[in-house]
Amino acid sequence: MENFELLRNVTIGQYLPTGSAIHRLDPRAKILAGLCLLLAVSLSNKVVPVAILLSVIIGIALAARVPIRYLLRGLLLGLPVLVLVFVLQIIFQGQAEPAGRVYFAFGWFRVTRFSLQLITVGLGRVLGFIFLTSLITMTATITELTHGVESLLKPFRRIGVPAHELALINMIALRFVPTLAEEMERVMKAQASRCGEIGTQRIWRPDKAARAYLPLIVPLFLNGLRRGEELVFAMEARCYVSGEGRTNFIVLQGNWRDWAVAALTLALTIFMVVYPWPALHDMLAALGVGWL
Amino acid sequence: MGTPIIRVENLNFTYLPEHGTPVPALRGINLTIEPGEYVAVLGHNGSGKSTLARHLNALLQPTSGQVWVKDWNTQDAARVLDIRSTVGMVFQNPDNQMVATIVEEDVAFGPENLGVPHDELIARVDWALGQVDMAAHRKRAPHLLSGGQKQRVCIAGVLAMKPQVLALDEATALLDPLGRREVLDTVVRLNREQGVTVVAITHHMEEAVEASRVVVMADGVIALDGTPREIFSQVERLQALQMDVPQVTQLAGLLRRSWPGFPSDLLNSAELTSAVRDHLAPRPAPEVAPPVMAAPDTRDRIIDVRGLGHDYMQGTPLAVTAISDVSLDVHRGEIVGIIGHTGCGKSTAIQHLNGLYRPQRGQVHVLGQDLRDPKIKVRQLRSRVGLLFQNAEAQLFEQYVGDDVAYGPRNLKLSREEVRARVRRAMESVGLGFAEFKDRITFGLSGGQMRRVALAGVLALEPEVLVLDEPTAGLDPQGRRQLYETLLALHAGGLTLVIVSHNMEELAQVCHRLFVIDHGKTVMSGTPAEVFTQAAELRHMGLGVPDVTAAVDDLRQAGLLAPGPAALTVEQAADMLRGAFDGKL
Numbered sequence: 001m002e003n004f005e006l007l008r009n010v011t012i013g014q015y016l017p018t019g020s021a022i023h024r025l026d027p028r029a030k031i032l033a034g035l036c037l038l039l040a041v042s043l044s045n046k047v048v049p050v051a052i053l054l055s056v057i058i059g060i061a062l063a064a065r066v067p068i069r070y071l072l073r074g075l076l077l078g079l080p081v082l083v084l085v086f087v088l089q090i091i092f093q094g095q096a097e098p099a100g101r102v103y104f105a106f107g108w109f110r111v112t113r114f115s116l117q118l119i120t121v122g123l124g125r126v127l128g129f130i131f132l133t134s135l136i137t138m139t140a141t142i143t144e145l146t147h148g149v150e151s152l153l154k155p156f157r158r159i160g161v162p163a164h165e166l167a168l169i170n171m172i173a174l175r176f177v178p179t180l181a182e183e184m185e186r187v188m189k190a191q192a193s194r195c196g197e198i199g200t201q202r203i204w205r206p207d208k209a210a211r212a213y214l215p216l217i218v219p220l221f222l223n224g225l226r227r228g229e230e231l232v233f234a235m236e237a238r239c240y241v242s243g244e245g246r247t248n249f250i251v252l253q254g255n256w257r258d259w260a261v262a263a264l265t266l267a268l269t270i271f272m273v274v275y276p277w278p279a280l281h282d283m284l285a286a287l288g289v290g291w292l
Numbered sequence: 293m294g295t296p297i298i299r300v301e302n303l304n305f306t307y308l309p310e311h312g313t314p315v316p317a318l319r320g321i322n323l324t325i326e327p328g329e330y331v332a333v334l335g336h337n338g339s340g341k342s343t344l345a346r347h348l349n350a351l352l353q354p355t356s357g358q359v360w361v362k363d364w365n366t367q368d369a370a371r372v373l374d375i376r377s378t379v380g381m382v383f384q385n386p387d388n389q390m391v392a393t394i395v396e397e398d399v400a401f402g403p404e405n406l407g408v409p410h411d412e413l414i415a416r417v418d419w420a421l422g423q424v425d426m427a428a429h430r431k432r433a434p435h436l437l438s439g440g441q442k443q444r445v446c447i448a449g450v451l452a453m454k455p456q457v458l459a460l461d462e463a464t465a466l467l468d469p470l471g472r473r474e475v476l477d478t479v480v481r482l483n484r485e486q487g488v489t490v491v492a493i494t495h496h497m498e499e500a501v502e503a504s505r506v507v508v509m510a511d512g513v514i515a516l517d518g519t520p521r522e523i524f525s526q527v528e529r530l531q532a533l534q535m536d537v538p539q540v541t542q543l544a545g546l547l548r549r550s551w552p553g554f555p556s557d558l559l560n561s562a563e564l565t566s567a568v569r570d571h572l573a574p575r576p577a578p579e580v581a582p583p584v585m586a587a588p589d590t591r592d593r594i595i596d597v598r599g600l601g602h603d604y605m606q607g608t609p610l611a612v613t614a615i616s617d618v619s620l621d622v623h624r625g626e627i628v629g630i631i632g633h634t635g636c637g638k639s640t641a642i643q644h645l646n647g648l649y650r651p652q653r654g655q656v657h658v659l660g661q662d663l664r665d666p667k668i669k670v671r672q673l674r675s676r677v678g679l680l681f682q683n684a685e686a687q688l689f690e691q692y693v694g695d696d697v698a699y700g701p702r703n704l705k706l707s708r709e710e711v712r713a714r715v716r717r718a719m720e721s722v723g724l725g726f727a728e729f730k731d732r733i734t735f736g737l738s739g740g741q742m743r744r745v746a747l748a749g750v751l752a753l754e755p756e757v758l759v760l761d762e763p764t765a766g767l768d769p770q771g772r773r774q775l776y777e778t779l780l781a782l783h784a785g786g787l788t789l790v791i792v793s794h795n796m797e798e799l800a801q802v803c804h805r806l807f808v809i810d811h812g813k814t815v816m817s818g819t820p821a822e823v824f825t826q827a828a829e830l831r832h833m834g835l836g837v838p839d840v841t842a843a844v845d846d847l848r849q850a851g852l853l854a855p856g857p858a859a860l861t862v863e864q865a866a867d868m869l870r871g872a873f874d875g876k877l
Contacts, residue, residue: 143393168391175393178435183686189648190687193679194749195671195703215699218689222735227388234389237349237381238402238449239373245407249400249417 016138022064023139025261026254027148033265034136040269041128047117047280049272050124056268057131064139074134075127082126089119100281113281146170147250165242176227184220191215295362297457297489298325298348298379303357305343317343319512321357327456330483330490332500332520335509336534337739337768341493344509345461348491349379361457377406379457380450384465386434386442395437395445396421396430402453420448423486424478439634440471444478451482457489458482465495465766468634468794470834476502495768497524497538498839501559508533525557534770539797539840539862540564546866551875561843565850572873574852594659594757594788595622595645601653601812602640614640615812617654622757627789629799629820632809633834638792639682641809642759645790646677659756675704678755682762684746685739693719693737693745694730700753718752719745721785722778740771747778758782759790764798776802797838800824800860808835824858840865 017023022030037057044050061071075082093115100113136145146167153163196215278286305318317340325331335341346352347359350366361378364371380402383389392398399417408416421427424444434442443463450458460479464472480502482488492499500506506523508516510533516523524530524541531537537545544558544567554571558564600618603611615637622628632638643649644656647663647670656663659676681687690696697718701711716726722744734745743763750758763779764772776798783789793799799806799820806823808816810833816823824830824837827845831837837845837858844859853872859865 143397171393172391175390175434178433179387182435186681187687189643190679190681190684191699192648193646193674193681194700194753195674196699197671197703215689219687222689223686227385230383230385230388231391233346233351234381234383235391235401236351237376237383239376239405239453240401241373241405246404247407247410247413249397249404249410249413251410 015141016066016070018065020063020065020139022060025139026252026258027140027144028152028252029254029258029262030136030140031145031148031152032262034132036262036265036269037132038129040272041125041132043273044125044277045121046277047120047124048277048283049275050121050128053272054124054128054131057128057135061131061135064135066135066138070138071131071134074130078126078130082123085122085126086119089122090115093118117279142174143171146174147252151252164246172231179227180220180224183223184216187216187219296324296360297327297362298323298491299358299360300324300344300347301358301360303344303347303359304355305340305347305352306355317512318347321512321514323507323514323517325457325489325491327489328483328487330480330502330504331492331507332503332505333491333493333507333509334495334497334500334535335493335515336770339509340512341509342461345381345459345491345493348457348459349376349381351381373406377402377453378455379459380453380455381459381461382443382446382450382463384462386439386446386466389446389449390434390442393433394430395426395432395434398434398445399430399448399452402449406453416452416454417448420452421445423451423482424448438471439467440474443467443471443475447475447478447482455488457491460490460492460494462493462495464499468834469796469836470633472496472499495536497536500524501538508535510534520559521557524559527556534768536769539838540843542862543840543843543865543869546862547869550866550870553875561839561846564843565846565852568847568852568869568873569850572869572875575872575874592624593621594624595620595790596657597621597641597644597654598656599654600641600644600651600656602637602644602649603652606652613812615809617813618809619654619814620807620817622788622790624756624788625783625786626804627783627791627802629803629806630790630792630809631794631796631799631806631835633794636809637812638809639761642679642761642790642792645757645759646674646679648679671703675700675753676756678750678753678758680747680750680758680760680763682765684750685742688734688742688746688749690734692730693724693732693734694726696734696745697730697748697752700749704753714752714754715748717754718748721751721782722748723774724748740767740774743767743771743775744778747775751782755787757788757790759792761792762794763791764793764795772798796824796836797840800838800841808833820860821857824860827858844868 037053041050041053044053058068061068090111091109094110094112095108096114098114099110102110102112103116104111140148150163150167153161153166157163197212300321300323303318303321304316307315307317309315321344333341333344343352347354347366348361350372353367359366361375364375366375390398391401396417399420400413403413403416418427421430424447426441426444426448429437429441434445437445446463447458458479464475467475476499479490479492483490492503494500501520501524503520506516506518506520507514508523508530515533516526516529524537527537527542527545538559540558540560540563541556544554544556544564548554548556551571555567558567597618597620601613601616603613605611618637618641620628620630620641630638630642640649644651644663645658647668651664658673661668661673688696690699694715697715698711701714706714715730719726719729724741724744734742737745760779764775767775779789780802791799791803803820805818806816806820807814808823808830815833816826816829824841827837827842836842838860840862841858841860844853844865847853848855853868856868859868
C-alpha cells in the first residue's frame with residue numbers, strides 16, 4: 001500500500017504510434033487479417049506450418065516497426081503458464097504411444113519424438129496467439145478497433161446482433177477506465193490517511209483480507225453507480241435513442257489495398273490449413289538430415 | 293419580444309421515493325423565458341433549481357402543470373427529441389457526461405443521435421469545437437484535458453445539436469477559477485454573439501452578475517425574479533434565503549449605512565469606482581490601519597518543507613514532474629492556506645505531509661520526524677496529521693455513520709470504549725449529534741452532512757494538524773459558511789489547519805499566512821494582505837484576488853484612494869473607505 005502510483009496513466013493494450021503501413025491499415029482489414037491468422041495458428045498441428053506462421057507474424061511486427069523486445073514483454077505475463085504446460089507435457093506425453101523415436105529415457109520418464117512435436121507445436125501456437133493479439137493492440141487504438149468491430153458486425157444486425165450497442169458499451173467502458181483508476185487511487189489514499197491498510201492483511205485469514213477491501217470497493221461501486229446514473233441523464237439530454245436512425249461521425253473508408261491485405265491473409269490461412277504438410281523429421285530426412 | 297421559447301405553467305413536481313413520504317420539490321412554478329435571455333437561477337441546495345432545469349428538456353415530467361418549449365409540450369413523447377435538441381443541457385461533472393474516448397467523437401454524439409447526415413455532421417463538429425475554442429484538442433482523449441477544457445467539450449457536444457437554449461446545471465461548480473472563467477466567457481459569448489438563450493443554474497454570484505435576469509429559488513418556489521441589480525440590492529432578503537451576495541454589492545450596502553445617498557445596487561468594481569467618485573469626497577484624515585490578527589506562536593514550527601520535488605512514474609519513460617521546488621512551513625496553531633490552479637502540484641505537495649508520498653528530492657519534516665527516514669512510523673504520523681481529501685463524502689463506505697467515523701480509531705487498535713468516546717467527540721465537533729446520527733444510514737444523508745461525516749472520520753484520529761483539500765468545493769453558500777464555522781471552532785480548540793482552496797474570499801478571511809504554488813514551485817508566501825497586494829502576478833497565474841480586494845485596488849488605480857494594504861474582507865474595505873471619504877453634500 002505504500003505505492004499508489006501503479007494506477008496512474010492506465011492504458012489498455014500498448015498502442016505504439018510508429019506510423020507504419022500496418023498502422024494505417026483499415027481497422028476492419030486488420031481485425032479480419034488478425035482473425036484469419038489466429039485461426040491458421042490454432043488449426044495448424046504440425047511443426048512446419050506453425051514455424052512458418054510464427055515467422056510471418058514476426059515479419060509483420062518488423063513491418064509495423066514494433067521492437068521485438070516489446071513483443072517478448074507480452075510473454076512475461078503468460079510465462080508461468082507456459083512453463084507449467086511445458087513441464088506437464090514433457091512428463092506425461094512421454095508415455096503416449098505411438099511415440100516415434102525415443103531420444104531419452106530415465107525410468108518411466110521419456111523424451112520422445114511425439115512429445116517434442118506436441119510441445120513445440122503447443123508453445124509455437126501460444127507464442128503466435130500472444131504475438132498476434134499484442135500486435136493488434138500495438139498497431140490499432142482501442143477506439144479504432146471498436147469502430148472496426150461495429151462496422152464488421154453491422155450486416156448481422158438483421159439477425160439481432162446489437163452491433164452499435166456493443167460498440168457503445170465498449171467505448172463507454174474505455175472512456176471510464178482512467179476516471180475510475182483516478183478515483184480508486186484517491187479512495188486508497190483517503191483510507192490510508194485514516195490509518196487503514198488495504199492489502200497488507202495476512203492471506204491465511206481470507207475473511208479479514210476480504211473485509212479490509214470493503215473501504216475501497218464500496219466507495220468505488222457507489223461512485224460508479226452514481227456516475228452511471230448521471231451519464232444516463234447526460235446521454236438522454238443529448239437525444240440518445242439506441243441504434244435506429246443514428247448516423248456515424250466515423251465512417252471507415254478502406255481502399256483496395258486494405259481489402260487486398262485481408263484477402264491475401266485469408267488465402268494464406270486456407271493454404272496453411274489445407275496443404276498436407278509433411279512432418280519435420282520426414283522433411284529433414286528427405287534433405288539428408290537423419291538425426292531427428 | 294416575440295413568443296417565449298420556454299413557458300412553465302403552474303409546475304408542480306413531487307419525488308416519490310420507494311420508501312418514505314413523497315417529497316414536494318417544485319410547487320406552483322410559473323416562468324417565461326424569451327429568446328436571447330440570459331437567466332441565472334440561484335438557490336440553496338435542495339431549493340429545486342436542478343429539478344426545474346430537468347423539466348426544461350423533458351428529462352423529468354411534471355406531476356402537474358405544463359412545460360412548453362416553443363410550441364411543444366414536454367409531455368408529448370413524439371416531440372422529445374425536438375425538445376432536447378432545442379434545449380441543450382450541460383451537467384455539473386464533465387467526467388460523467390462524455391461517452392467517447394476522443395474529443396471530436398464525443399462532440400459528434402448528439403448530432404449522430406439526431407441522424408444528421410455525415411457531411412453536415414463533420415461541419416457541425418468543426419463549428420462547435422471552434423465556438424468553445426477547443427479545435428486544437430479535437431483528437432485528444434478526454435481524461436488528458438483540464439476540468440475547464442472538459443466542460444467546454446461538453447458544451448460543444450450540446451452546441452453540435454444546434455440548440456436555441458443552453459441550460460447549464462451547475463456546470464462550473466467543480467471547476468477552478470481559471471476553468472470557471474473559461475466556461476463563463478464561452479457561455480457569455482454564445483449568448484451575446486450567437487443569440488443562444490442561456491439558463492444557468494449556479495451558486496456563484498459572479499456568474500449571476502453576467503446574466504440579464506436572475507431567478508432565486510427557495511424551497512421549491514420562485515422567491516425573487518428580476519435583473520441582477522434589482523435582486524442583489526436586496527442584501528438582507530438574499531441572506532435570509534441563505535444566498536451569497538457579490539462582495540462589491542455587500543460593500544455598497546455597508547457604505548450606504550454611513551452615507552444614505554450612496555447607491556446600494558452596485559454589481560462590479562467599475563460601478564463602485566464611479567459611485568465613489570460621484571458620491572464621496574476625500575477626507576484628509578489618515579487611513580485606518582487594518583485589524584491586526586493575533587500573531588501565532590512562531591517558535592513551534594511543526595511542518596517544514598524545503599525544496600520538495602516529486603515525479604510521477606519515476607524511472608519510466610512516462611515520468612512527469614509534478615512539483616519541482618515546493619517550500620512551506622506551518623507553526624503550531626496557525627491557519628495556513630495553499631493556493632494555485634488545478635495541476636500546479638498543490639495536491640501532490642500536501643500528500644507528503646502525512647507520508648502518503650515520501651520526498652524524492654528536498655526535505656519534509658513533520659512534527660519532528662524526517663520523512664526521508666524510511667523507518668519512521670507512518671501510521672502514527674497519519675494519526676497526528678489528518679488529511680481530508682476533496683469530495684471526501686465519496687470515500688465513505690460503512691452503512692452506519694458511527695461505524696464510518698470509527699474506521700480510523702479502530703485502525704489504531706484502540707479499546708472499544710476509547711473508540712466510542714472518540715467517535716462521539718468527533719461527531720459532536722462537526723455538529724452531528726452522536727445519539728441522533730450514529731445509527732443513521734450514511735448514504736441517506738445530504739451531501740453537506742456526508743462531508744461532515746467524512747471530516748469527523750478524520751477528526752476521530754484526534755490529529756494535531758488537519759490538512760484539507762478543497763473542503764468547500766461543491767457546497768452551497770450556507771454549507772460553506774457552516775463548514776468554516778466548524779473549522780474555526782476546531783482551530784480555537786488548538787488544531788492547526790492547512791487549507792488548500794480556490795476560494796480566495798474564504799482564505800482571505802481565515803488564514804494567517806498563504807503560500808502560492810505555480811508550476812510545481814512555491815512562488816509567493818506571506819500574510820493574505822501581502823499576497824493579495826500582488827494582484828497582477830496572481831492573475832497572471834490564472835488565480836484571482838477576492839472581489840472586494842480587487843475593487844479597492846481599482847479605486848487606488850483610479851487615484852481615488854491612497855496606497856495601502858490590501859482589503860481582505862468587505863468589513864475592512866468599508867472601514868478603509870469610511871476612513872478616507874466623506875459624503876458629498
